[in-house]
Amino acid sequence: MPKIEVNEKEFFTLAGCPGGKSRWNTKEQFEEALSCAKAELDGDSDKNLPEEDRILKIELNDTNRPDLWGTAGCARQLNVYHGGKIPSYSFFSSPQNPQGASYTVVVEKSVQKVRPYLAGFVAAGRAISDPMLRDMIQTQEKLAWNFGRKRRTISMGLYRISMIRWPIIYKGVDPGSVSFVPLQWEGPLTLSEILKQHPKGKEYAFIQAHEPIHPLLTDSTGEVLSYPPIINSAGLGAVQVGDRDLFVELTGTDQASVTLAASIVACDLADNGFTIKPVAVEYQYDTPFGRTCVTPYYFQEPVFCALSRIEKYLGEKIDAPGCVKALARMGVRAEEAHDTERGAAGEAVPGVRAWPPEYRNDFLHAADVMEDIMMGRGLTTFKPERPRDFTVGRLSPVTVFSRRIKEIMIGMGYQEMIYNYLGSYKDLVEKMRGAGESIIRISNPMTENYEYARDSILASLMQSESASGHAAYPHRIFETGKIVRLEGSDNSGTVTRQYLGFLEAGSDANFNGIAAELQTLFYYLSREYNMEESGDSRFIPGRAAAIFYRDKPVGVMGELHPELLENWGVTVPCTACELDAEALL
Numbered sequence: 001m002p003k004i005e006v007n008e009k010e011f012f013t014l015a016g017c018p019g020g021k022s023r024w025n026t027k028e029q030f031e032e033a034l035s036c037a038k039a040e041l042d043g044d045s046d047k048n049l050p051e052e053d054r055i056l057k058i059e060l061n062d063t064n065r066p067d068l069w070g071t072a073g074c075a076r077q078l079n080v081y082h083g084g085k086i087p088s089y090s091f092f093s094s095p096q097n098p099q100g101a102s103y104t105v106v107v108e109k110s111v112q113k114v115r116p117y118l119a120g121f122v123a124a125g126r127a128i129s130d131p132m133l134r135d136m137i138q139t140q141e142k143l144a145w146n147f148g149r150k151r152r153t154i155s156m157g158l159y160r161i162s163m164i165r166w167p168i169i170y171k172g173v174d175p176g177s178v179s180f181v182p183l184q185w186e187g188p189l190t191l192s193e194i195l196k197q198h199p200k201g202k203e204y205a206f207i208q209a210h211e212p213i214h215p216l217l218t219d220s221t222g223e224v225l226s227y228p229p230i231i232n233s234a235g236l237g238a239v240q241v242g243d244r245d246l247f248v249e250l251t252g253t254d255q256a257s258v259t260l261a262a263s264i265v266a267c268d269l270a271d272n273g274f275t276i277k278p279v280a281v282e283y284q285y286d287t288p289f290g291r292t293c294v295t296p297y298y299f300q301e302p303v304f305c306a307l308s309r310i311e312k313y314l315g316e317k318i319d320a321p322g323c324v325k326a327l328a329r330m331g332v333r334a335e336e337a338h339d340t341e342r343g344a345a346g347e348a349v350p351g352v353r354a355w356p357p358e359y360r361n362d363f364l365h366a367a368d369v370m371e372d373i374m375m376g377r378g379l380t381t382f383k384p385e386r387p388r389d390f391t392v393g394r395l396s397p398v399t400v401f402s403r404r405i406k407e408i409m410i411g412m413g414y415q416e417m418i419y420n421y422l423g424s425y426k427d428l429v430e431k432m433r434g435a436g437e438s439i440i441r442i443s444n445p446m447t448e449n450y451e452y453a454r455d456s457i458l459a460s461l462m463q464s465e466s467a468s469g470h471a472a473y474p475h476r477i478f479e480t481g482k483i484v485r486l487e488g489s490d491n492s493g494t495v496t497r498q499y500l501g502f503l504e505a506g507s508d509a510n511f512n513g514i515a516a517e518l519q520t521l522f523y524y525l526s527r528e529y530n531m532e533e534s535g536d537s538r539f540i541p542g543r544a545a546a547i548f549y550r551d552k553p554v555g556v557m558g559e560l561h562p563e564l565l566e567n568w569g570v571t572v573p574c575t576a577c578e579l580d581a582e583a584l585l
Helices: 008-014 027-037 071-081 130-147 191-197 199-208 255-271 307-314 320-329 366-377 397-411 425-430 458-466 511-525 562-568
Strands: 003-007 039-043 055-060 103-107 117-124 154-160 168-173 214-218 224-227 246-252 275-283 292-295 303-306 333-339 349-355 475-486 494-505 530-533 539-549 552-560 574-580
Touching: 003 008, 003 071, 003 130, 008 055, 008 071, 008 130, 027 039, 027 071, 071 255, 071 320, 103 117, 117 255, 117 292, 130 154, 130 255, 154 224, 154 255, 168 246, 191 199, 214 246, 246 255, 255 275, 255 292, 303 307, 303 366, 307 320, 307 349, 307 366, 320 333, 320 349, 320 366, 349 366, 397 475, 397 494, 397 511, 425 458, 458 475, 458 494, 458 562, 458 574, 494 511, 511 539, 511 552, 511 574
Parallel strands: 103 168, 103 275
Antiparallel strands: 003 055, 039 055, 117 246, 117 275, 154 246, 168 214, 214 224, 275 292, 303 349, 333 349, 475 494, 494 574, 530 539, 539 552, 552 574
């Protein structure tokens, strides 16, 4: 979960506390107040320090609310919830309220297939203080790392506007054709050299290194602002304490996410006393928001929630005025309305229509509105109820059966292993000589090492074996765990099954040995099985067998292919077996 460090005085000032003094008398009261933002106090400030230097550490428990990942955003939620007014941001453009802009960024067609979207604005009228600069850098990193998937989908840059010649140009270039002096570097480097030599370039090279064209941000004279998403220039991109009138830009691969992140930063700076001036982003190609988008831009749609749904979910009847009042405490504007919910048909029903704040885009369903109503009214206001049904917890049959298998495998001299269910495509498919036809990819992975759900246990076993060459042979390891794969015949399109996988590594590992182990396992399980020759690409042809139970395929066993062993850096023969444990129940 995201954790932030906030200057205590700045935080309480933005939270509506006069003089930056907490309105909550005890630590416990403050922790209770933070619950409206689904936040917890991770570390209290050192009261021996001067007020200006005291730091609070706050942990946020809602990954759907990136607006809370900064001092101003978290303080705004506390202020509104505890009686403050819902802030109004007049600088937003929208389809219903288009606005002009004094500043322009031109996005050239050359960047369309690399990093196609940009949003930006100018923040003016106040000098940056040290706590403010620290918080801006923190917000920048939290949005780019957590919300932007390590800068893959969102990155952010800050620039001194007094040195920029407008319009700004966002374009794609050959990485070897342009050079500039990056932040924290002495001389100029080309984009290719930055990826190989600069610390930030090496850290984020995985985003751009494989692309033939790289994104670049310059002003109208050709002076480089930054090489997004890698590094700013040491000239225009070196913001310091005392600077005024900043240009803030965000680039990325998803226009809605980039625009939302820009809105979050704009609202935070507006709360800090800056005047926000819109920027017109002119594209040379079509985008979901059109060829010209003036940012900050409000694109969110209102969501209707029926009172009957609220009563069903919360177990208590709440009238429309009560719902509107509760939503207001969460900073959400709403009104009484009659409508049909998404996917429903028939007569209009009573409910509320809610407009997400400019800095939020987490209202995907009526249930999200209901959740804010619950939070706005306060969890403690709902009368607790005893469970109506009495049940006795017990282990599921598949768990009992899995424990029986574990006892047998341990008795046969195998060591139990426990693995993550997520892995990389390289480990789960490429190293295993697979085609990846049934593997499932996670749509929003945090890293490429946890991007796919495993469809076999054997890759996990090989991961252990590849790191165990120093241990005395033979190695015997096993795991009983879940695998998941695509399955068109299932309603969900996927199936999750409990599997057993075991592996033996050593100079004497062979087909006869693994066949004997399989026979022992089935003997103690009181099951009968049959085998047929298998063409599984993970095994040596002619040295692998498909396993059948009650005439249905339940697994495979044999000697692992030499190419597979080489992929993992294993230097001794290995045999392995994988079984669908649920099919043996």
